[in-house]
Amino acid sequence: MSHPHPELPAPAALPKGGVRVVALGGLGEVGRNMAVIEHDGQLLVIDCGVLFPEDHHPGVDLILPDFEYIEDRLDDVQAIVLTHGHEDHIGAVPYLLKLKPDIPLVGSMLTLALVEAKLREHKITPYTLGVKEGMREQLGVFDCEFVAVNHSIPDALAVFVRTPGGTILHTGDFKMDQLPLDGRLTDLRAFARLGEEGVDLFMVDSTNAEVPGFTTPEKDIAPAIDKVFRHARRRIIVACFSSHVHRVQQVLDAAEKAGRKVAMVGRSMVRNMTIAADLGYLHVPDGVLVDVKRLDDFADNQVVLICTGSQGEPMAALSRMANRDHRIDVGEGDTVLMASSLIPGNENAVYRVINGLMRLGADVVHKGNARVHVSGHASAGELLYCYNIVKPRNVMPVHGEWRHLVANAELAVQTGVDRDNVVLAEDGVVVDLVDGRATVAGAVPCGYTYVDGSSVGEFDEALLKDRRILRDEGFISVIVVMDAATGKIAAGPEIHARGFAEDDEIFNQVRPKIEQALAEATGKGVADTQQLEKVVRRAVGGWVGGKIRRRPMIIPVVIEA
Template identity: 75%
Template structure:
């Protein structure tokens, strides 16, 4: 297997007739999925998603793929093909279209409807091409055939891209539920047909590659939800992804069975389910849905609240409910159902919410104590079937952390794919398909791009480090006035702190040292206020580290008078 290395240099010029694949996100992480295919001087983008921040990225709203690789080549992009409507595959589309608004978007009807609703908020009117399974479209030098796949959102598609260099099959996110709620199974007959014709590069979902066997059917969730509803005494709150149409359908059905009404909570949940209902993917029983504003008119034992926040997101409805910062409250007798799996990295946030709800007296039902969710990603058994059906010449695992990618690569090798034809890459690593062989040929810069309020890409690791220090270590400001002629300190240094348990008086011991250090530096020729500020920073930093065992942000201000 080919493994990327930090010492990889920039890739050489793409040979004539070859195909280049550059993943700008989604390899080595769960989120930010985006791959760029290049052939004959033209580009095809597959997916363009976001990554949600973790605790060590304070203040960040979203993390985007790094579009720098595309700068100067935006006019070469034929289209953006979107495999399905989850945020980690479509969330960054508005930010790419800001750079070139007329890039065509290609995807299923539901996927495009979700994207268009998002783009309206950014005041962008896109060019779109709706496709469905079995359809073949020529997008410049790329011929794309779309294949039905089953996932945790309706209307998901894999895409087979035919070029002069060979055929690439990108699964998007998929699983092989044989009894899906909407009856739309992953089209293994199409996979077999593509395999017979020859798949030169198989880019395949890796998220569950470490999990043995097969993912359970979505239909197994219905009876569990039904049992929870039957034993719930008062109100029920169900948290799920705002795009999980199948789970919302099951909640609506269970509510209808038990004589309850359902209110959708949260703008994204209302928007997405309205779209899904309009397109026929969500079937709402008569009289079940009510406006959230009318919840107070319904008895507690007859209401279900469907909200976002299953991943512990701080601003989502469920977290705010747990923190008593929402108009909706829960207490003894209420039931909260977290109907989604844990995304890696979110564990602490989710358990924090579960503990908060439990303290309020609610019964919390989640994946750890009941089967209220099944994964949307193929497990090892399903992946083995795909490898044996397709018999791909080369494999490039995608969508997963490093352990998932490596586990998926091992499955490919076990089914007979030569180890040197399996490419384990990371974000930014460049893979060329030349004469039927895929190889790592270099790497391009591919960092995190942070969205922070209205700013995009304006904060980096330095600013995040400052935020972490402020949040974890506090800060100290020191104000010193010196005589511009003599360098003498004219008054006692003023010291203020934030985030310290100790009183400011603890800094009395350091004030004489600051005065002595500043005056010594001034006598030694350091008359510049910037140099004097650095002297103050060093003195205070050493003292705080040794005396208080802290490393706060230190802000010295030296003023001449």
């Protein structure tokens, strides 16, 4: 379970006329955002994203929301509304549509283009409805109005959901950059108008709620990027998210000024930026962009590479460069610009990549030593503005770890929202809006769904625990052949160990203990090989725990001959 809540019962039936909100991801974590809104027997899904695995998820590719809550009610889902095109908001859409491919997808032009490209890889042709700010769409019983918000990707939207049982304003991810690169402001006039109409529940991005003041405008990092370009001696390698159109635009503009050519590295980067350019969200200066295969035609001081891997993802281009496992051979005098923030949980992976690049002689410029990235999320000052403008009746912080949710809740209280009307919830907690009041009504199962290669949902916590043990504690196999006629050991115990610093000879000490334990068991009439394997496991486990202070995986094999 991701956030089990044994203290909360299963929710009672939704009271007639009420509205139910269940987050299946994104609360208590940064990623796999997904909220389900219910009214009058119908469901509306807002976002459907992925969470990227951390060190304690060995072998896991992606983590999805838990669809169990809605799996038996997919016919009730009127639409999936996507607030913007980041992976933590759209990455799980293919996995949900595999269960029911005709659920309509609703989103802005860029968001839908990015998710459609992803769905093509899964051989799914979706039914889509393109919307933009100012539009209203009736999706079953849900009357949805879309509001422009500023974020680190173009075309982000907040959604205002009107139902007969109450209204909900979901911000999606947003900030209030007053000088955005694309000129598209967060529409505070619309927020104020909706506040006048009445917002019964305000679901607010919490990511930067702990950060005082206001988020730095995107344009303020242009001088830092220009400085990097002026001082770079050889190649410049820029790592950022494959969907960060604004950052790529700044790099293209800086490259044009510096007379450098730009090549994009990585399938997702090339795909997303091609989509952004085709739709007019990315302006590529004439003659600047070249194919990566042509890099050898230019001197090192004329080249810029834009790649993925800013979060230390092991298979991304930058990580492979740091490990010398990429056609781009990073070396002395190269400059690597990591133009992104650290997603919580990725710190160790990112620092490993930075250290690897610096060991190869590269100069690494990152948020810790230069202003080369700004957040896409509203800081505390901006959130206070929003609360004062919207004046919501109830508040439910979303999108963030527990510390972010708590900080956001306190901001709401400071602006005059009654503390009893601020709902702190995690994944799986059911929040009901009845007669204008939001309260916790219970909890539903809401675990992690792991993607492991082609396997989806078949990978459970027990298997993950086994992998952690194999990685951290090692492995011991014990093979014993028992004489079926006499019940005595005919051969073995043969012991094989992996992942131990100690010499194999140390395991000679445990052989007499295994032999003694088996003799005692057979003397009591135990003959079943499975029972004898348990005896071996206990004997070896007790000895290894006491002697070596380890808890390895122990695989006993007892063969009857």
